[in-house]
Amino acid sequence: MLLTEWQMAAHLAAALGLGAVIGLERQWRARMAGLRTNALVAGGAALFVLLSQYGFLSAVSEVNYDGSRVAAQIVSGIGFLGAGVIMRDGMSVRGLNTAATLWCSAAVGCLAGTGLFVLALCGTAGVVGANLLLRPLGRRLDREPRGGAEVATDYRFEAVCLEAEEAHIRHRLVDALGRPGYQLRSIRSQDGPEPGRVTVSALLTAEGEGGRALEEAVSNLSLDPPPAFGRGDPLSRRSAGRSCRSRPADPGSPT
Incomplete structure (x- = not known):
């Protein structure tokens, strides 16, 4: 089913909104990739998905076209973007969680771009929940003694x-x-x-x-x-x- 331009705009708006929700948590924690970055990543992913679905319809009958190739390159592109937020300071490495969040924002944008709004909303809730809830749990597990080990x-x-x-x-x-x-x-x-x-x-x-x-x-x-x-x-x-x-x-x- 072909979408009208207004429907495509709604898909883009949904991707931007869900990306902004993910970015709110990052912005609140003063991370490098915050509100705008996650919203732009999700919105850009949605645009590429829409491009792969509807941007080359005139060439489908003339060439062997696979629209999934454009969407597949989003994963590679986000990999380069995520590498830019990972920094090494001596023995410590920062930015891994932020890079993973950007990757998830791109996935949410792809889902919104294809019209899978329920799954995109569930993905957004999962990413925000993981960043908020698993952080204190991980710190607690790091400090608990394991199986008779010394404190x-x-x-x-x-x-x-x-x-x-x-x-x-x-x-x-x-x-x-x-x-x-x-x-x-x-x-x-x-x-x-x-x-x-x-x-x-x-x-x-x-x-x-x-x-x-x-x-x-x-x-x-x-x-x-x-x-x-x-x-x-x-x-x-x-x-x-x-x-x-x-x-x-x-x-x-x-x-």
């Missing part, structure tokens, strides 16, 4: 150093904290409390009583200067402007 504790390590020391500190952090019984979950850098200084933060999980071993790793890191600096005080590093400390991480610490 795991999250620790946050912070080192304030000169900008020239940043690469050295990050390298030494991986060496010092990457030991058996520890799981280094993320490491990142940000501007320090004073100009010319950088704060390097690491979040790791230790099984059992790992606080003493962690303090030993912190002391060793503080005592190990880069070649450009002389040795200073064990924990303050006043001569090079470095300070290191570790503490149990807050329950809501980002990963």
Whole structure:
């Protein structure tokens, strides 16, 4: 059954609306791909589906035309778009969930473009529900001990150093904290409390009583200067402007 232009416009509007609903959750969490991006992805997918269905009707009788080929390329195109929101920061990788959400937005747009509104609405509800409900569930499962295993504790390590020391500190952090019984979950850098200084933060999980071993790793890191600096005080590093400390991480610490 051929659709009128107004019916096609309704399909496009539905795709844009459902994509915006998915993007609301991303926008609320201040993610890179938010309201507009998800709406545009869903709307673009719907346009390509409509193009594949009705854009080449005049050529169907002359060539062997398969309209599904255009829609199939949407998956590849969204793959490149999703790769743009995935970033690696040291040991941590960000943007995987946002990329998966964009992929789902494209699928919802394809469903709306073909007129499968009920399925598109169910897909939208599933994506939003997964982002809202599975996030706290996943964090809770990460912190629960498994089958007699020792209780795991999250620790946050912070080192304030000169900008020239940043690469050295990050390298030494991986060496010092990457030991058996520890799981280094993320490491990142940000501007320090004073100009010319950088704060390097690491979040790791230790099984059992790992606080003493962690303090030993912190002391060793503080005592190990880069070649450009002389040795200073064990924990303050006043001569090079470095300070290191570790503490149990807050329950809501980002990963």
